[in-house]
Amino acid sequence: AMYVRQPGARLTLLYSHGNAADLGQMYELFVELSSHLNVNLMGYDYSGYGQSSGKPSEQNTYADIEAAYRCLIETYGASEENIILYGQSVGSGPTLDLASRLPHLRAVVLHSPISSGLRVMYPVKHTYWFDIYKNIDKVALVKCPVLVIHGTADDVVDCSHGRALWELSKVKYEPLWVKGGNHCNLELYPEYIKHLKKFITAIEKSPPLKDDSPESSGPSDLETGSESMESSRKSTDVRDKSRSSTDHRRSTDRREKPRSSIDRKDKGRKSVDHPDKPRASVDQSDKPRKSIDRSVYSYMHSVCFTV
Numbered sequence: 001a002m003y004v005r006q007p008g009a010r011l012t013l014l015y016s017h018g019n020a021a022d023l024g025q026m027y028e029l030f031v032e033l034s035s036h037l038n039v040n041l042m043g044y045d046y047s048g049y050g051q052s053s054g055k056p057s058e059q060n061t062y063a064d065i066e067a068a069y070r071c072l073i074e075t076y077g078a079s080e081e082n083i084i085l086y087g088q089s090v091g092s093g094p095t096l097d098l099a100s101r102l103p104h105l106r107a108v109v110l111h112s113p114i115s116s117g118l119r120v121m122y123p124v125k126h127t128y129w130f131d132i133y134k135n136i137d138k139v140a141l142v143k144c145p146v147l148v149i150h151g152t153a154d155d156v157v158d159c160s161h162g163r164a165l166w167e168l169s170k171v172k173y174e175p176l177w178v179k180g181g182n183h184c185n186l187e188l189y190p191e192y193i194k195h196l197k198k199f200i201t202a203i204e205k206s207p208p209l210k211d212d213s214p215e216s217s218g219p220s221d222l223e224t225g226s227e228s229m230e231s232s233r234k235s236t237d238v239r240d241k242s243r244s245s246t247d248h249r250r251s252t253d254r255r256e257k258p259r260s261s262i263d264r265k266d267k268g269r270k271s272v273d274h275p276d277k278p279r280a281s282v283d284q285s286d287k288p289r290k291s292i293d294r295s296v297y298s299y300m301h302s303v304c305f306t307v
Helices: 023-037 058-074 089-099 117-121 135-141 159-168 190-205 294-304
Strands: 002-004 012-016 040-043 083-088 107-111 145-151 176-178
Touching (some): 012 023, 012 058, 012 089, 023 040, 058 083, 058 089, 089 107, 089 135, 107 159, 107 190, 145 159, 145 190, 176 190
Parallel strands (some): 012 040, 107 145
16 A cells, blocks of 8 residues: 655545556556645555455455555544545445445545446346445445546446446535546546545535434535535435336446456456456356356456456
8 A cells, every 4th residue: 555645634535446557557646636635645456456465356355445444544543534435446346335334434536436347247227146346235325425527438337337326325516527538537637636626625624424314414514616515315316126227328348458367256266367368258158047157247256357
């Protein structure tokens, strides 16, 4: 992990990066974000990424962000009330998992997020047991303000993922839909840093969430210039039923360049270490699927780690 200290900063950003990245690639961006947003920033590598030991898997990323969060609290003296979780692409998985368990978290930023691993591949309308990173089911549990940033021309994770997560957020902040933005270039658009600074300023001016019912007290206090954050909507944004309308737009199945050492959990397969070798079409076998073949789970898991 790396920690960027910004003198005088009151907030700390815990950044979970996307799949095709590590701290070496993210270093300059982290330094720039810390300076421009006036925040302390911690970035970390998932298990099996960069110099981190272990292997990539969904559960390991949950343990990784938990370790980074504990480090902020115990080593750097940060408090839950002053931490903002930032998740990019697959990083939205560990970000929302942790955010759903922290009642006094200050805020969440979802950058080109996925609604779930399976939904990146198929336009399914329901959540299945074998899916991974079930963000669509966790976002409504987040009690703090949520900012969603997504490119309208994203050909890796369709913009509908970001819109679905924003719609289901309890405490919505004005989203940023970057016109023409793709999956990996949103930082190049001027409105990206401008909107982030606006968000950070609004968060700094708003009081930290308290008690066990923050969803009822936060929205109206966040002023963003002449605009105020949307109030949480009762029964509209929190759905316990099957989400039949969440994934009405078709998700794409196009992927970034693959990453090495992919852990295929539950199947005990050897890790894949051939970045340029195309994957076999596991999903398109002719044999009938009983209940859902576990090979689909393994394939979906590997695809998610190439998003």
